[in-house]
Amino acid sequence: MSKKRVGEVFGDRLRVRVCGICLMDGGLLLTEHKGLGPQGRLWIPPGGGMQYGESAEECLVRELKEETGLEIAAGKLLFVHExxxxxxxxxxxxxxxxxxxxxxxxxxxxxxxxxEQIIQQSKFMGQEEIEGLNKELRHEILKRYTDPKDITGLRGYFRFR
Known part of the structure; x- marks a missing residue:
């Protein structure tokens, strides 16, 4: 799917996305998407848009199952990113x-x-592997924080430019 098509499907409106910070054996669960980011690829924590009438926690459980095949329990809200x-x-x-x-x-x-599927793969990545990715291929949070343990400690509201 092209970046233009991603914009047609998901763009020109405000979306509320719910994303999961999931750790296993020191690695952070990430999903690679095509058609996003400046290079047409982007690694992001899995998640997606809320549906009308759905709680944030219900959205998280549904989205992680759809994107990764994993069944999860939603924990506490960590942070918000615009x-x-x-x-x-x-x-x-x-x-x-x-x-x-x-x-x-x-x-x-x-x-x-x-x-038109944009998900390329999902996998657990440690700090070294995240740091080995070109910054343009990383979600904004991952450009600044590469240690999965640091990411689980984030609190508050973030908007990076």
């Missing part, structure tokens, strides 16, 4: 996510057709 990169504008709520079942797989975005 992402603005036209045509995308999102308030991202980051929660702790604790694995309760399932197995890690490449998931899907059900709102996209089969030939």
């Amino acid at each position: 992402y603005i990169n036209a045509p995308l504008h999102a308030l991202e709520l980051f929660y702790e996510a604790k694995i309760t079942g399932g197995s890690l797989t490449k998931g899907i975005d059900p709102e996209l057709a089969e030939n």
